[in-house]
Amino acid sequence: MENGRKNWVNGANGQEHETPSNITIKGIIGLLVANIDADEKRRVISLGMGDPSAYSCFHTTPVAEEAVVHTLQSQKFNGYAPTVGLPQTRLAIANYLSRNLPYKLSPDDVYVTSGCTQAIDVSLSILSRPGANILLPRPGFPIYELCAAFRQLEVRNFNLLPEKSWEVDIDAVEALADHNTVAMVIINPGNPCGNVYSYQHLKKIAEIAKKLKILVIADEVYGHLAFGDKPFVPMGVFGTVVPVLTLGSLSKRWIVPGWRLGWFVTTDPTGNFKHPKMVERIKKIFDICGGPATFIQAAVPNIFEQTEDVFFKKTINILKQTSDICSDLIKDIPCITCPHKPEGSMAVMVKLNLSLLKDISDDIDFCFKLAKEESVIILPGLAVGLKNWLRITFAVEPSSLEEAFGRIKCFYQRHSHQQKEH
CATH class of the missing domain: 3.40.640.10 (Type I PLP-dependent aspartate aminotransferase-like (Major domain))
Structure with a gap:
C-alpha cells in the first residue's frame, strides 16, 4: 500500500481510520497527486476538484x-x-x-x-x-x-x-x-x-x-x-x-x-x-x-x-456537453455505472463494481492505483460518504475528459478479471 494511502486510511498514527469528517477533498486530492509516479511523463488530468477555472473552456465574464x-x-x-x-x-x-x-x-x-x-x-x-x-x-x-x-x-x-x-x-x-x-x-x-x-x-x-x-x-x-x-x-x-x-x-x-x-x-x-x-x-x-x-x-x-444571460447560457451549454460526454464514456467501462445522468452542478457519482476487478480492494485502492498508473485523479466515494462509489467532476474541457476516460478504460482492462495472465 502506498504511503499516501496509508496516511489517509490508517491515520497519522497508523491506527485510526480517517473519515470525511476529518479530511478534506483538497487533502485527499493532494495525497492522490503525491502518489503519482515521479517518472510519469503524461500530464495529470484531474477529475477530482470542482474548479472549472483550471480549464480554458471555462472562464469568467x-x-x-x-x-x-x-x-x-x-x-x-x-x-x-x-x-x-x-x-x-x-x-x-x-x-x-x-x-x-x-x-x-x-x-x-x-x-x-x-x-x-x-x-x-x-x-x-x-x-x-x-x-x-x-x-x-x-x-x-x-x-x-x-x-x-x-x-x-x-x-x-x-x-x-x-x-x-x-x-x-x-x-x-x-x-x-x-x-x-x-x-x-x-x-x-x-x-x-x-x-x-x-x-x-x-x-x-x-x-x-x-x-x-x-x-x-x-x-x-x-x-x-x-x-x-x-x-x-x-x-x-x-x-x-x-x-x-x-x-x-x-x-x-x-x-x-x-x-x-x-x-x-x-x-x-x-x-x-x-x-x-x-x-x-x-x-x-x-x-x-x-x-x-x-x-x-x-x-x-x-x-x-x-452580466448578460449569454454568459450563463454558454456555461450551461458547455456543462451539458461535458456531462453528456462523461455519461457516454462511463458506459464503455464495465466496472463503473451511473445510476442517474447528471442534470446540474459539475459532478456525478458512479458505482464501482469490484467483482469485475481482480486486484482492487475498494474505492480508495482504485483511486490511488489509477493516479499512480494513469495520472488521472478522481475522488473515492468514501470521501463523500459512499464506500465503493466514485465522484467524477465533468467541468473539464472535452478533450481532457475524453483522454482521461481513455486512460480509465485502459486501467480497467489491465485490472479486469478478463485480462489474460502472461
Missing part, C-alpha cells in the same frame, strides 16, 4: 474582471469593510436572490462571507448547543462534517436515493430526527450527485422540516447550474413554510472560486431570524470572522447588474 479592476483602481476600497459586508454588496445580493423568490429580501437578511465554506461554518456555529444534532445528506459535501465536529454538533446522515434521482429519503429524515435536531442540510443542485430537485420534492422537504420543527440549510453554491428537464428552484421559495438559511457564492456560476465571495442569507419572511438575540449572535460570529476582500465585495453590484 469580462464584466466581472472589469468590475474588480475598477473597484481596485478607484482606491476607495482598500480599507476594512463592515464585518457583515459592505451595504451595497448586501443590497445587491438581496436583489439578486429576490428575483427568484415570491417575496423581497432586505439587505439586513444578507451577510457576506469568505466563500460558501465560511457560510457553512457560520450556519453550524449559530445552531450549535450542547446535545444538538444536525441531519446531513449521504453522499454529501465533507466540509459539513468537518465543521460539525469543530462545533460539537452530532451528525446524523440521511440517504439520498440513487434509484430516485438522488432524492432525499424523507422517511429516513423523520426517523433520524428528535427533539435535539436543529436543522437538515439540502444541497441543490447536488454536489456530489449532479441532481436537481423538483419543486414538489423541495415542498416535501419543507413540509417534513416544518413537522419536525427544524430549519433547512439550503446549500445553493451551484444555483442555476441546471441543464436537465428540471429548472433550479431555490429553497427560499418555501421560506413561509419553514425557516431557510440560504448559502451561496459567486464561485461556480461566475467561475471565480478563488475570489472567495459568498453569502449567508436568512430567507425567512416570517421573521424567525429577526429576533434581536439571534441577530446579535450572528453579528458576533461575523465580528470574529474575516470576510472577503473589500474591493471584491465592492465589485458585486456591477457584476450582478451587468
